[in-house]
Amino acid sequence: MIDIVKFVNGNLRLNPSLLAADFANLESDIRKLESSGAEILHLDIMDGHFVPNISFGVPVVEAIRRVTDLTLDVHLMLSNPMEYLGVFRRAGADLLSIHIEAVSDPRPLFDQIRKLGALSGLVLNPPTSVERVEPFIDDCDLILVMGVMPGFGGQKFEPLTFDKLRRIRSISKPNLLISVDGGVGDKTIEACAEAGANLFVVGTSLFNGNIQQRFRQLSDLLKKDKGNL
Numbered sequence: 001m002i003d004i005v006k007f008v009n010g011n012l013r014l015n016p017s018l019l020a021a022d023f024a025n026l027e028s029d030i031r032k033l034e035s036s037g038a039e040i041l042h043l044d045i046m047d048g049h050f051v052p053n054i055s056f057g058v059p060v061v062e063a064i065r066r067v068t069d070l071t072l073d074v075h076l077m078l079s080n081p082m083e084y085l086g087v088f089r090r091a092g093a094d095l096l097s098i099h100i101e102a103v104s105d106p107r108p109l110f111d112q113i114r115k116l117g118a119l120s121g122l123v124l125n126p127p128t129s130v131e132r133v134e135p136f137i138d139d140c141d142l143i144l145v146m147g148v149m150p151g152f153g154g155q156k157f158e159p160l161t162f163d164k165l166r167r168i169r170s171i172s173k174p175n176l177l178i179s180v181d182g183g184v185g186d187k188t189i190e191a192c193a194e195a196g197a198n199l200f201v202v203g204t205s206l207f208n209g210n211i212q213q214r215f216r217q218l219s220d221l222l223k224k225d226k227g228n229l
């Protein structure tokens, strides 16, 4: 398991979402990300029920695990995540995130994830208030704030997300991963960092163009921001 205290430690990281990668050449895209300095990959699992889209499942996570040692952050957009924690962990997930909208109490799922030896995350959609996740903030390793309704890449960022990030940062322990997902790019990434995010899921804004060049450009925006912190 990754050491969460060392991993967070004031770092601001890009978290490439492979949903926007070239599925016919995943390994080649992963190599480009590795050579750019990526440390973590974001994998979007959709069931066509919790969200109106289907992405990829267990065999693809296994295939990715076979070709890389990077930390795998698995975002479960599933109506019944409890049933799938074990299979995705065995497939190679290091971090398993579940949606608050899919469960009444996430704590039993966090317990299960911990038993499986992985880190746990809790995700909230744009219409869901921070109050809904506040009681669980100390029970998990990551809070993931959606900047768009989940299901598709390439959507426009919802500006109310900034206030949610600020609120979560103000009440969180220092070693919490605060991630933002959806619509993160050149125009929004710095403001997300200023609002308190430390892990930035980037799909379209990274893969639309030369991956290595885009990784550098987006990282530079974060470095600039870190300088101001």
Ligand code: DX5
Binding pocket: 017, 019, 020, 042, 044, 075, 148, 149, 150, 151, 152, 153, 154, 155, 181, 182, 183, 184, 201, 202, 203, 204, 205
């Ligand atoms: C959306 C997914 C995101 C998606 C983000 O449901 O959770 O991870 O890949 O894509 P962009 O960065 O294009 O908004």
Ligand code: ZN
Binding pocket: 017, 042, 043, 044, 075, 181, 201
């Ligand atoms: Zn995602």
